[in-house]
Amino acid sequence: xxxxxxxxTACEHRFDAVQSFSDAAxxxxxxxxxxxxxxxxxxxxTFNGSGFYRTDSRGTGGNSSVASASSKSESKSSxxxxxxxxxxxxx
Numbered sequence: 001x002x003x004x005x006x007x008x009t010a011c012e013h014r015f016d017a018v019q020s021f022s023d024a025a026x027x028x029x030x031x032x033x034x035x036x037x038x039x040x041x042x043x044x045x046t047f048n049g050s051g052f053y054r055t056d057s058r059g060t061g062g063n064s065s066v067a068s069a070s071s072k073s074e075s076k077s078s079x080x081x082x083x084x085x086x087x088x089x090x091x
Contacts, residue, residue: 005041010034 002021007014008029017026026036 005039006036007039008032008034008036014039 001018003016003018004025005014005016006026008031011029011032011034013029013031015030019026025038028034029036
């Protein structure tokens with residue numbers, strides 16, 4: 001369950017509350033019964049690794065036009081006849 005930070009607009013009392021996503025937001029300060037506001041801060045997310053790319057989370061369908069173009073050029077070169085050997089060995 002997420003933890004939400006609240007601040008009272010009257011007495012500046014700050015506290016955290018663990019609430020479910022479906023719970024209603026708190027509206028009354030437990031100290032002075034003033035109005036509360038949710039505080040939004042930076043979230044603790046870190047990205048580790050060498051990098052994140054557009055194609056990291058996609059299957060082979062993400063860049064299928066690029067993949068098919070490169071496989072076509074490879075298949076053309078692999079189906080071309082091999083050069084004739086001269087019969088001399090270089091051992």
